[in-house]
Amino acid sequence: MVSQSSASHGLVSDDFRKQVNGFGLTTAHILYRRPDHQSLLQSYVWQAYDLFPQFPELMRFLAFWRTSWKARCTQCRSRTQS
Numbered sequence: 001m002v003s004q005s006s007a008s009h010g011l012v013s014d015d016f017r018k019q020v021n022g023f024g025l026t027t028a029h030i031l032y033r034r035p036d037h038q039s040l041l042q043s044y045v046w047q048a049y050d051l052f053p054q055f056p057e058l059m060r061f062l063a064f065w066r067t068s069w070k071a072r073c074t075q076c077r078s079r080t081q082s
Contacts, residue, residue, distance in 0.1 A: 018049040024082040026050035028058055030065075031075040041074065052080045 028046045050057040058078060065073060 023049040024080040028078040032071045
C-alpha cells in the first residue's frame with residue numbers, strides 16, 4: 001500500500017504500476033519430479049504480476065526451471081486475477 005506522502009511525491013510500487021499497465025496477479029501451480037526421486041510427485045507454487053495471455057514472466061520462469069533445476073515439469077496450471 002502506498003502512503004499519501006509517497007503518492008504525493010510520485011513514488012508508487014512496481015506492483016501498482018504493473019496493475020495500471022494491464023498486468024494481473026498470476027499464480028501457477030507446478031507439479032514436477034526430481035531426477036533423484038522419480039517416484040515422488042512434488043508441488044511448487046509461483047506467483048507474480050504477468051500479462052495475459054502471453055505470460056512472459058511465467059514463460060521466463062519455466063525456461064529458467066528447465067535449464068537450471070533439471071526437474072521434469074509434469075503439469076503447470078495457471079490462473080490470472082486482474
